[in-house]
Amino acid sequence: xxxxxxxxxxxxxxxxxxxxxxxxxxxxxxxxxxxxxxxxxxxxxxxxxxxxxxxxxxxxxxxxxxxxxxxxxxxxxxxxxxxxxxxxxxxxxxxxxxxxxxxxxxxxxxxxxxxxxxxxxxxxxxxxxxxxxxxxxxxxxxxxxxxxxxxxxxxxxxxxxxxxxxxxxxxxxxxxxxxxxxxxxxxxxxxxxxxxxxxxxxxxxxxxxxxxxxxxxxxxxxxxxxxxxxxxxxxxxxxxxxxxxxxxxxxxxxxxxxxxxxxxxxxxxxxxxxxxxxxxxxxxxxxxxxxxxxxxxxxxxxxxxxxxxxxxxxxxxxxxxxxxxxxxxxxxxxxxxxxxxxxxxxxxxxxxxxxxxxxxxxxxxxxxxxxxxxxxxxxxxxxxxxxxxxxxxxxxxxxxxxxxxxxxxxxxxxxxxxxxxxxxxxxxxxxxxxxxxxxxxxxxxxxxxxxxxxxxxxxxxxxxxxxxxxxxxxxxxxxxxxxxxxxxxxxxxxxxxxxxxxxxxxxxxxxxxxxxxxxxxxxxxxxxxxxxxxxxxxxxxxxxxxxxxxxxxxxxxxxxxxxxxxxxxxxxxxxxxxxxxxxxxxxxxx
Numbered sequence: 001x002x003x004x005x006x007x008x009x010x011x012x013x014x015x016x017x018x019x020x021x022x023x024x025x026x027x028x029x030x031x032x033x034x035x036x037x038x039x040x041x042x043x044x045x046x047x048x049x050x051x052x053x054x055x056x057x058x059x060x061x062x063x064x065x066x067x068x069x070x071x072x073x074x075x076x077x078x079x080x081x082x083x084x085x086x087x088x089x090x091x092x093x094x095x096x097x098x099x100x101x102x103x104x105x106x107x108x109x110x111x112x113x114x115x116x117x118x119x120x121x122x123x124x125x126x127x128x129x130x131x132x133x134x135x136x137x138x139x140x141x142x143x144x145x146x147x148x149x150x151x152x153x154x155x156x157x158x159x160x161x162x163x164x165x166x167x168x169x170x171x172x173x174x175x176x177x178x179x180x181x182x183x184x185x186x187x188x189x190x191x192x193x194x195x196x197x198x199x200x201x202x203x204x205x206x207x208x209x210x211x212x213x214x215x216x217x218x219x220x221x222x223x224x225x226x227x228x229x230x231x232x233x234x235x236x237x238x239x240x241x242x243x244x245x246x247x248x249x250x251x252x253x254x255x256x257x258x259x260x261x262x263x264x265x266x267x268x269x270x271x272x273x274x275x276x277x278x279x280x281x282x283x284x285x286x287x288x289x290x291x292x293x294x295x296x297x298x299x300x301x302x303x304x305x306x307x308x309x310x311x312x313x314x315x316x317x318x319x320x321x322x323x324x325x326x327x328x329x330x331x332x333x334x335x336x337x338x339x340x341x342x343x344x345x346x347x348x349x350x351x352x353x354x355x356x357x358x359x360x361x362x363x364x365x366x367x368x369x370x371x372x373x374x375x376x377x378x379x380x381x382x383x384x385x386x387x388x389x390x391x392x393x394x395x396x397x398x399x400x401x402x403x404x405x406x407x408x409x410x411x412x413x414x415x416x417x418x419x420x421x422x423x424x425x426x427x428x429x430x431x432x433x434x435x436x437x438x439x440x441x442x443x444x445x446x447x448x449x450x451x452x453x454x455x456x457x458x459x460x461x462x463x464x465x466x467x468x469x470x471x472x473x474x475x476x477x478x479x480x481x482x483x484x485x486x487x488x489x490x491x492x493x494x495x496x497x498x499x500x501x502x503x504x505x506x507x508x509x510x511x512x513x514x515x516x517x518x519x520x521x522x523x524x525x526x527x528x529x530x531x532x533x534x535x536x537x538x539x540x541x542x543x544x545x546x547x548x549x550x551x552x553x554x555x556x557x558x559x560x561x562x563x564x565x566x567x568x569x570x571x572x573x574x575x576x577x578x579x580x581x582x583x584x585x586x587x588x589x590x
Contacts, residue, residue: 003388005469005578007558009506009585010034010476019043028489030475031503035493047492049246055194055239057206065182066162070211073137074104081135082110084301085120085142085200086292088285092229093141093164093204095304096222100208104215109133112297116373116397119441120432122150127157135159142200144180146170146432151179164203167432168415170422194239197499201229202244223248224256225304231277232285234436236499245495250274252284259303262316263287273563277495287319290326293374329372333379337366337393341383358451361467362459363389365451369396369444377405377439384409388467390417390458394447402444404429406454407437411466414438417457427453471558471578474503479510479536487561487572507557507574509582513537518546528576530557540574554582 018040019029037043045052057063073080080101084094094110101108111129113119121143127150130138138154138161145165154161161180169187184207186198198206205226209219227248235241253272255261263284264270272279291300303315344359357366364387371379376393383391384407392406408414418433418440427450431440442450477486496502513531518524519541526545531537540559542548557579564573 003467003469005471007471007473007506007556007578007580009473016040023047023489023492025483025485025489027475027477027481027486028492031490031493034474035500046242049243052243054243057210059189059193060184060186060195060198060203060206061188062182062184063207063210066164066184066207067210067214069137069160069162069181070139070207071214074101074106074211074215077106078136079134080106080108081130081133081138082108083122083126083138083140083144084110084112086112086115086297087142088232088288088292088300089200089229090142091288091292091297091300091304092201092225092232094301096201096204096208096225097139097141098301099222099305100212100219103212103217109135110301112292112301114296115292117399119403120439122147122154124150124153126150127153127159130154130159131157137162140164141204142166143432145183145185146173148173148179155179162207164200164207166198166200166203167434168419171419197236197239197241199230199233199235199241201226201233202235202241205244220247221251224252224260227252227277228260228280228284231280231495231497232289234281234498237277237495237497238499242495242500245277246275249277249280249495253279257304257306258309259306259312259316260284262303262309262312263319266316266320273491275491275494277497281497286326287316287323290319290322293326293378294322294329294372326375326378330375330378330382333368333371333375333393334382336368336371337364337379337383338386340366341387358455360455360459361389362462363455364391365394365454366392367394367402367447367451371395373397373403376403377407377437380405381407381437383407388469389462390414390454392451392454394450396444397441400444401441402447402450403439403441404431404447404450405437405439406433408435409466411463412458412461416461417454420457421450421453424453472504473506473558475505477505477507477561478534479507479530479532479538480534482536482538482561482572482574484563484570484572487563490561491563502560504558504560504577507559508585509533509554509556511554512550516542516545516550526576530574538572538574540576542576545576551579551581556580556582 013033015029019032020026023029032043037046082094082097084090098108098110140163144163145167151161162182163180164184184203186195189196212219227245230241230245253274255264255270267283269283288300291297299315303312306312341359373395376395380391380393388409390408390412392404394402394404397403413435414433418438421427421429427446429440429442510530510532513529517527519527524544524546526542528540530540558577560575562573564571
């Protein structure tokens with residue numbers, strides 16, 4: 001089934017003057033109303049974290065038991081082992097806990113598993129590892145919730161465990177005593193609770209901050225790590241997540257930690273706007289993730305915790321080089337999988353021509369034992385965006401096991417899908433999930449059965465219109481609206497991301513004033529001069545627009561607005577998201 005595109009155009013609304021005064025321009029005020037903040041108090045709490053304040057950790061299930069056990073460890077000077085994860089959410093979680101425990105006088109050991117040899121979470125060697133470092137308490141970060149066998153082994157070995165995690169609780173553990181001293185888990189809260197969307201680092205921070213407060217210490221200086229992990233995990237920037245990211249972004253983008261400063265300097269982005277979440281998601285997180293994807297994640301955690309600028313420089317340079325290597329691997333997987341998918345969609349594909357696979361209107365599953373284990377998840381995410389359906393990519397690990405990374409489309413909740421597959425002994429899948437991402441391992445010879453079961457489970461969720469790409473337009477603008485005050489009023493709604501997307505504006509009936517210019521080192525981007533009949537002109541950029549053809553005649557464009565610095569001066573900039581031949585409006589626009 002081909003993917004269709006439809007534009008959802010905004011209808012006129014009334015905008016209170018008090019919101020215009022709050023953000024400095026009608027455009028930003030209109031966005032606040034459209035996103036549900038129609039009165040000044042609600043809008044002020046949304047745009048200013050100091051007027052919202054934290055929700056409070058006392059509402060987080062399991063927090064009291066966890067802090068009580070951690071306090072005892074601090075008072076008795078016990079050896080604590082912090083067990084993290086290899087992605088940026090896990091790296092930042094690990095750093096938060098280790099730094100907090102050091103502040104309280106402990107010298108904790110810490111461990112981050114190896115993606116290729118250990119997979120995610122606690123492994124069968126965790127008890128031996130705890131014994132080797134002399135730990136009487138293990139604290140998990142961004143992992144552990146479903147590792148009941150390992151939790152029981154640790155308990156039998158006399159080691160207490162505090163689990164802090166945000167992944168789904170496996171059905172087999174529902175309604176039974178949880179096999180750890182404490183489980184700090186926001187998933188037990190109602191869907192609408194502001195703490196429910198917390199990431200692994202958010203859960204780790206709320207636990208560590210409450211522990212610090214109990215000893216009269218503060219933890220606000222750890223919020224830059226919380227912002228980084230939350231954005232890197234593509235968490236919904238609502239509720240407590242939004243508050244934590246708003247608080248942490250200024251320090252993060254300023255590079256107050258030597259390791260972060262080194263990464264930003266290498267990328268030429270030190271001193272980015274303080275509410276720019278894109279710096280975390282596109283500049284800082286990928287090099288850190290590259291450690292965990294292509295090798296060991298330990299250097300990434302060391303980079304985050306280091307206080308010596310000279311010591312972090314070679315680590316940051318390694319991260320930069322690994323990230324470039326990771327990009328090459330990912331491009332090759334996307335190209336190969338896309339070729340396979342397109343062959344299937346137009347009838348040229350043969351079953352199992354490139355390993356077990358399924359290409360349907362509901363799901364895509366592809367497998368190749370040669371694909372790099374560390375980047376199949378990234379490739380799956382790009383394919384899910386392109387084809388608007390869940391994508392599972394499988395490869396073969398060094399131990400011969402199959403490893404699967406899954407990314408979802410907005411209409412499919414992977415928690416239900418993965419729970420169904422994990423319950424089938426014929427598949428033998430072991431892993432974890434949240435609504436938009438999942439991963440795990442299974443016998444390589446079962447990948448075909450996984451593919452078929454995955455397609456069946458996903459197809460039961462597919463709603464009508466699932467394969468329609470909807471362009472949601474937040475407001476109508478003219479070229480005369482493209483001013484710095486307008487752009488800065490829009491920026492008051494930042495940070496943008498999952499749950500609070502960057503606003504997309506409809507610009508009607510404009511023409512291209514001169515031949516577009518190719519730009520960038522790859523010449524893949526376009527700089528386009530736009531003009532209207534009132535004499536207004538503005539420049540727009542279209543990232544990766546050079547290979548595409550521009551329609552002739554007058555255009556409608558879907559654009560984002562941002563502030564750009566050109567020759568040392570700030571200026572508003574239009575960023576093209578979609579375009580089409582001009583369509584006459586069917587309703588009056590005011």
